[in-house]
Amino acid sequence: MEYILKNGIVYDPANNIAGEKKDVMFKDGKIVEQVSSDAKVLDVTDKIVMPAGVDPHAHIAGPKLVVGRIYRPEDSRKGVTSKKGVCRSESGFSIPSCPATGYRYSRMGYGTVTEAAVPPLEAKHTHEEIMAIPNVDVTPLPLFGNNWFVLQWAKEGKIDEIAAFVASWLRIVKGYGIKIVNPCGTEAWGWGGNVHGIDDPVPYFDVTAREVVRALAQANEKLGLPHSIHVHPNDLGHPGNYPTTVNTLDCVKDIAKNGSKRNQTIHLTHAQFHSYAGTSWRDVESGAKEVADYINNNKHVTCDIGQVTLDETTTMTADGPMEFDLHELNGLKWANKDIELETGSGIVPFIYSGKAPVPSFQWGVGLELFLRIKDPWQVCLTTDHPNAGPFIRYPRIISWLMSNERRQEMMDNGEVRVWSYKRTGLGTLDREYDFNEIATITRASAAKIYGYQDRGELTPGYNADIAVYDINPNDIDPSKEPAAIEHAFGNAMYTIKDGQILVKDGEVVKVVPSHTIWTDVKGFEEQEKTVMEEVMPTFRRFYTVKFENYQVQDHFTPNPIVTEVQAGK
Amino acid sequence: MKTITLTLKKKSPIALEFDELIPDKVFDWEKVDFEKYQVPVGNRRFPLTDYFDIEVEGDAAGPEEVKMILDGDFGRVKYIGCKMGAGEIIVNGDADLHCGAEMEGGKITVNGNAESYAGREMKGGELEIMGNTREFCGCSYIGDWRGMSGGKITLHGSAGKQLGECLSGGEIYVKGDCDILAGIHMNKGFIQIDGDVTRWPGGQMKNGNILVKGKLGILLEGFVYDSVVADPVIDGKSFSGKYIKYNGDIAVNGKGNLYLNAEKNREFL
Numbered sequence: 001m002e003y004i005l006k007n008g009i010v011y012d013p014a015n016n017i018a019g020e021k022k023d024v025m026f027k028d029g030k031i032v033e034q035v036s037s038d039a040k041v042l043d044v045t046d047k048i049v050m051p052a053g054v055d056p057h058a059h060i061a062g063p064k065l066v067v068g069r070i071y072r073p074e075d076s077r078k079g080v081t082s083k084k085g086v087c088r089s090e091s092g093f094s095i096p097s098c099p100a101t102g103y104r105y106s107r108m109g110y111g112t113v114t115e116a117a118v119p120p121l122e123a124k125h126t127h128e129e130i131m132a133i134p135n136v137d138v139t140p141l142p143l144f145g146n147n148w149f150v151l152q153w154a155k156e157g158k159i160d161e162i163a164a165f166v167a168s169w170l171r172i173v174k175g176y177g178i179k180i181v182n183p184c185g186t187e188a189w190g191w192g193g194n195v196h197g198i199d200d201p202v203p204y205f206d207v208t209a210r211e212v213v214r215a216l217a218q219a220n221e222k223l224g225l226p227h228s229i230h231v232h233p234n235d236l237g238h239p240g241n242y243p244t245t246v247n248t249l250d251c252v253k254d255i256a257k258n259g260s261k262r263n264q265t266i267h268l269t270h271a272q273f274h275s276y277a278g279t280s281w282r283d284v285e286s287g288a289k290e291v292a293d294y295i296n297n298n299k300h301v302t303c304d305i306g307q308v309t310l311d312e313t314t315t316m317t318a319d320g321p322m323e324f325d326l327h328e329l330n331g332l333k334w335a336n337k338d339i340e341l342e343t344g345s346g347i348v349p350f351i352y353s354g355k356a357p358v359p360s361f362q363w364g365v366g367l368e369l370f371l372r373i374k375d376p377w378q379v380c381l382t383t384d385h386p387n388a389g390p391f392i393r394y395p396r397i398i399s400w401l402m403s404n405e406r407r408q409e410m411m412d413n414g415e416v417r418v419w420s421y422k423r424t425g426l427g428t429l430d431r432e433y434d435f436n437e438i439a440t441i442t443r444a445s446a447a448k449i450y451g452y453q454d455r456g457e458l459t460p461g462y463n464a465d466i467a468v469y470d471i472n473p474n475d476i477d478p479s480k481e482p483a484a485i486e487h488a489f490g491n492a493m494y495t496i497k498d499g500q501i502l503v504k505d506g507e508v509v510k511v512v513p514s515h516t517i518w519t520d521v522k523g524f525e526e527q528e529k530t531v532m533e534e535v536m537p538t539f540r541r542f543y544t545v546k547f548e549n550y551q552v553q554d555h556f557t558p559n560p561i562v563t564e565v566q567a568g569k
Numbered sequence: 570m571k572t573i574t575l576t577l578k579k580k581s582p583i584a585l586e587f588d589e590l591i592p593d594k595v596f597d598w599e600k601v602d603f604e605k606y607q608v609p610v611g612n613r614r615f616p617l618t619d620y621f622d623i624e625v626e627g628d629a630a631g632p633e634e635v636k637m638i639l640d641g642d643f644g645r646v647k648y649i650g651c652k653m654g655a656g657e658i659i660v661n662g663d664a665d666l667h668c669g670a671e672m673e674g675g676k677i678t679v680n681g682n683a684e685s686y687a688g689r690e691m692k693g694g695e696l697e698i699m700g701n702t703r704e705f706c707g708c709s710y711i712g713d714w715r716g717m718s719g720g721k722i723t724l725h726g727s728a729g730k731q732l733g734e735c736l737s738g739g740e741i742y743v744k745g746d747c748d749i750l751a752g753i754h755m756n757k758g759f760i761q762i763d764g765d766v767t768r769w770p771g772g773q774m775k776n777g778n779i780l781v782k783g784k785l786g787i788l789l790e791g792f793v794y795d796s797v798v799a800d801p802v803i804d805g806k807s808f809s810g811k812y813i814k815y816n817g818d819i820a821v822n823g824k825g826n827l828y829l830n831a832e833k834n835r836e837f838l
């Protein structure tokens with residue numbers, strides 16, 4: 001089937017197209033240069049056309065989500081809809097049901113989402129949930145930063161072993177790249193503690209976050225994985241944590257990049273939670289300037305923000321000790337899980353109220369980072385869903401980024417407390433994003449950061465993953481009309497995925513199975529074999545499952561998109 | 570004034586749901602509107618007339634001018650008066666789960682027993698139950714930590730487990746007995762129980778008041794003896810006689826007060 005999206009105003013940052021009136025054509029699921037006269041015409045005259053959205057960091061599938069849903073029925077009852085058209089019923093606000101997750105991303109014009117924290121032991125479960133999420137392709141990132149094997153080899157400086165282990169484990173669990181969460185800290189939580197800063201050794205293994213992050217970065221570049229290491233540094237959410245963040249980014253500066261598409265060797269996730277100065281919640285101040293300055297001066301770094309949306313949400317992370325701190329802080333219910341030799345996790349509901357100083361401050365820090373980071377290719381829009389707020393708020397964040405007037409209004413009329421500008425630099429920043437920058441931070445930069453070679457651009461040969469929004473960019477003043485911007489980006493006129501129209505006028509009209517995007521490393525087989533021989537005795541001794549039941553068999557990824565990588569190339 | 574009378578003619582084994590039939594939504598309905606209405610039954614809907622004879626008399630300009638009379642055994646009708654803001658509902662029989670849940674105003678009288686979750690998350694208004702109720706009367710939604718916050722529940726019979734769980738305002742008055750963990754997790758409001766209590770009132774309470782006129786079986790360890798008080802006044806209500814006053818639950822640093830009738834609970838002294 002051939003289509004022509006006619007007369008849209010196209011924003012395709014990867015191809016340097018910024019608001020040009022032009023047609024976009026696709027055939028058999030791919031973008032093409034031209035189509036025949038039989039092509040079906042979709043008139044999108046003067047509407048915004050972009051590649052479909054790419055979310056580089058969210059928590060949408062896996063055991064944390066299930067525990068969250070089980071222990072927060074009060075969240076599930078929000079957002080309940082009945083079965084309508086092609087859609088099943090929906091439930092949930094911060095932890096939506098699997099189908100709702102797919103529909104809601106689809107309605108915003110998104111086509112790809114990263115599941116950012118897969119405990120390898122629970123990978124099967126994660127994949128089962130991905131199968132239940134329609135309409136968006138999912139990229140799972142397995143956790144490596146507190147893995148016993150990795151900790152041991154990092155201590156011994158055995159980079160080849162780590163590389164081989166990562167190559168094997170990505171295949172075993174069907175993962176895309178390396179996620180690191182509070183390196184050494186979550187393992188320390190197994191001993192009832194945490195680590196502070198990147199040079200604080202974890203009990204027993206006696207290795208530091210600096211050593212682990214460097215070792216995994218070296219392994220990542222040795223293999224030449226499409227994505228860089230994806231790091232949630234130590235000290236999340238602690239006043240005075242920004243030096244830890246900057247030190248983490250700086251500790252891999254000397255490691256040479258080995259990835260064809262991306263520029264970075266480290267991706268800092270939910271930077272907002274890691275950009276605080278001061279010494280306590282009493283004297284806390286923003287460290288956004290220091291973190292943004294570092295990013296502005298260092299091209300080996302990219303980030304996503306984790307913007308606070310001012311909602312009641314559910315925090316869930318592999319940062320077990322952080323979640324306990326949060327529970328102590330807000331007194332709300334707490335779930336905790338240890339994942340054997342790999343990681344841990346915690347869950348706590350959280351209310352980011354604009355009436356309270358701390359959430360107002362966090363809201364300000366996130367926006368400050370967005371506005372201070374100069375190169376939109378180094379930053380992505382996220383809420384670390386659901387940690388700082390649900391992903392359905394992306395359109396609202398877009399409206400804030402495009403309107404200084406709206407931000408000032410929120411600070412003036414008390415929608416956020418004074419800490420939003422007295423403790424941050426937000427009040428002094430009047431930058432407003434334009435549509436091209438929005439297109440960059442919501443799709444193009446994420447696709448480049450992940451090294452995707454089939455999406456995030458409207459390049460011929462790429463997947464026909466396209467979003468059309470019902471606004472005329474030459475007609476609207478986003479600065480003055482934030483509500484219209486939010487509505488348009490929340491209700492795509494068209495969401496097209498692999499050439500199929502999934503959403504029309506904000507309604508899901510077609511439901512398709514999602515794909516699972518994972519990385520298969522080739523050319524490292526010998527090293528992998530040796531490492532597996534070393535791993536297996538420990539595996540058999542300490543894991544509660546047999547290896548045969550641990551592996552993710554092919555039927556867990558019925559629609560795989562396999563990125564083959566030649567190790568070292 | 571409009572009087573709407575529904576008289577049961579067939580009891581469904583699967584519960585009907587009545588949250589759409591509150592004065593706020595039906596004050597301008599005529600008889601014909603009720604006859605057209607399909608009521609949720611499980612995951613389907615059926616004509617209301619399958620189950621009830623319907624009478625409508627008079628006119629109402631708003632919900633406060635509506636009186637709904639539900640005649641018969643409504644023991645398989647859930648969500649009676651759920652989210653109502655004004656008007657009156659009288660149930661001449663039993664009521665199923667969630668009667669008066671999330672109600673904000675008006676009055677519901679149940680001239681029979683009410684199932685569990687009566688007055689869940691109530692914010693205002695009055696719920697009076699002439700018979701007994703079961704678990705989680707005046708509680709939160711499952712999983713939530715924010716329970717009933719206003720209004721008054723009067724129970725002439727006995728209450729089940731976890732009465733007033735997560736109570737954060739309003740008043741619950743039980744004239745009969747009460748089972749375990751009344752006022753669990755409460756942080757404000759007042760629970761008065763005239764009858765006997767099995768055990769553990771006020772578990773993990775942060776604040777608020779519980780008064781027991783009858784005999785208590787087992788007191789929780791987290792309650793610390795304060796004093797014996799004569800004729801206490803709580804929330805503007807005075808109680809004659811001597812009461813043993815405790816503070817708790819210290820397990821959660823609670824500042825709540827628990828009053829036990831001294832005469833009936835001598836062994837605690």
Ligand SMILES: [Zn+2]
Pocket residue numbers: 057058059116117269270317384387
């Ligand atoms: Zn995250």
